[in-house]
Amino acid sequence: MKLLSSNNYKKEFVTAFPGDDSGNLTPRQTPGVLYSKVIPTPVEKVTLLAWSAELAQELGIANPDDELSLAILGGNHVTDAMYPYAACYAGHQFGGWAGQLGDGRAITLGEWETHKGNSWELQLKGAGLTPYSRRADGRAVLRSSVREYLMSEAMHYLGVPTTRALSLVATGEPVLRDMFYNGNAAFEAGAIVMRAAPSFLRFGNFELLNSRKETDNLRQLVDWTISRYYPHIQGEDKIISFFKEVVERTAHLMVEWQRVGFVHGVMNTDNMSILGLTIDYGPYSFLDDYDPDFTPNTTDLPGRRYAFGKQPSIAYWNLGCLAAALLPLADKDALVAALETFKQQYWQKYYAMMGTKLGLDQVSRLDTDLILQVEKTLATLKPDMTIFFQLLIDLPLYMGSAEEVAAYFNESLYEELTEAQSEQLYTLISAYLERLNKNTIKRQASQELMRKTNPRFILRNYLLHQAIEQLNEGKTELFEQLQEALKDPYSTKHNAFFQKRPEWATQQAGCSMLSCSS
Structure with missing residues (x-):
């Protein structure tokens, strides 16, 4: 040391x-x-x-x-x-x-x-x-x-x-x-x-050099980045291979954000890592209630360019900007072809990830319909994303009525379900249980897969807000508790934080919406 x-x-x-x-x-x-x-x-x-x-x-x-x-x-x-x-x-x-x-x-x-x-x-x-x-x-x-x-x-x-x-x-x-x-x-x-x-290299490092027509500096930066961070890439087509790998890493990152319900809030190209890392934590948030249109950034209103559900498409757009920056060094058609691999990469990784969140042994073409049904139902009912998937882990293998299903998931709901919403949830859960019965892995293995994929603790904005307020008062207890809880997000050790966003936090500054100064 x-x-x-x-x-x-x-x-x-x-x-x-x-x-x-x-x-x-x-x-x-x-x-x-x-x-x-x-x-x-x-x-x-x-x-x-x-x-x-x-x-x-x-x-x-x-x-x-x-x-x-x-x-x-x-x-x-x-x-x-x-x-x-x-x-x-x-x-x-x-x-x-x-x-x-x-x-x-x-x-x-x-x-x-x-x-x-x-x-x-x-x-x-x-x-x-x-x-x-x-x-x-x-x-x-x-x-x-x-x-x-x-x-x-x-x-x-x-x-x-x-x-x-x-x-x-x-x-x-x-x-x-x-x-x-x-x-x-x-x-x-x-x-x-x-x-x-x-x-900390970003897409924007390469964009700047291209915009200034500093081609020699651009080539030197690309070669240096490949030799230092992608040393396995060799050959005449190394720039295309490099870009393909950045595309793959970025697709993986987007899937991981969607998995845990993370919303970056300001996905500008200068905030996109060339290594596929999450970088620059500003007006971010985890989803509380499941809403694909949620953005935590006041600067992102009213267009919601960087909303939760739009993050993958924005990543694709940003990769297009990086491809444009590399045009002086590589063939345009090859760059475009590499860029277009993002869609297949993303959806392949995304469906595989959702399969593990649902505890499926594998994801077939038919399972994609179930996954889409899950997304549509959650977007309609807007339950707490984290709590909903935790409840799904221990779901009884028989649920006899819509009322029984609604009661089981009540802990995750921010509002009482209408009759139509209860029926929609019951239809989903019935289809899901039918699919579980076809699993080739045992129930315990399925549940273990889900526990490794679905976090039980997330760093919610209202908890951060409370910790910051206490620190400003010279109190460190909650700040220290959060430091310990975040190290073990998939366990049941920190159940004190396993609860929905409280009502008071819905409109509280620093809890629901933030600015780029956050």
Whole structure:
């Protein structure tokens, strides 16, 4: 185990590509470079609020018990072995080209090499101004930082590909934020998250270089990305093979989001990982009541571009933007053909995933009709998604009437069913039980499959809201409880959190709807 303050960090990204070494923090365009050197802006007082001991163990990082390591987590110290920088990238935001964006409040300190020989980028979010902060201050508030820290780790334990979070610190400084962009700005407690990932490269890194016609830099970035993160890809068609694998990883990620009911909230191309990871946790939410049209992001209204049910199609659209960025380097028809594999990849993976959620031994063509019936019924009845699938695990093998079925699933319902809805649910459950009777695996094996696929604990927004409010009052109990519960989301150990969203949270700011500042 090595201290953050004494490690010999690698600098492969900044060594490989042109950058702006001036350290100038003035917001500006930076053509011709892929990053700008940025020294974090010191804060008043660094206080450790959370430390992911499991991730630290995996990476070989010692606890930040020494003064210098703690100072690093708050941006108050940079070692001689580090080269802190903000990456430059672009993106499509809400369907429109936004031009240069870049790390506006994220600063990568360096690359940490693990005992296995692979490297992880360590990045501070909220550590001050960068040349890409535009009109912002480069800071982050406790509210958004708690959400990022907890959800990064929650997604990991759910088995969803994600960036990670190593630490959360308070800065002792107030940060001015207009939470809903409605003119009601207020000071909030400041905080910084240390994020970790093999890479934070996004679709937007490649889009920027193409938009600026920096073909040599684009080719160099693609070759570097393949050699570093896709080393098994070789040959003359390696760019097409690379893109195909990004398509496959992205399809897998979308299926995993749908499996657990996760809604990202802001699927801009600059928020899409080239490694197929969940990246940039802002106005996200898990589904409470099942609603394909749900978006947690106030900025996404009224169009609901990034609603739960639209996420796979938006991923496909975003991959199209990445394909367009690669056009100077690869054949158009081959790129289009690779892009079109997304649909088959997604639906094949999706139906297989739904089969495991339902405890089926295999998914046949006829089973897809059942899966569609499940989706349609849930969209009509809008039960709590997590609780509904948990109840499905222990469903009695005989349900005699619509009333009996409705009573069994009552724990998951937010509203009393109408007679027609009760009949619709009964029809579904009857068809489902008939299908279970045809399983070639035993009931116990089917249930075990379902328990591994359907989470029992999810990090609901109202729980996050309560934990944040308590932290602002100096209370840590719920925050600590959530840190433990998220590590074991498929067990029954944390049944205190196994309940529907309370009525008070339906319209509560920070529980139902959030903004991009969240």
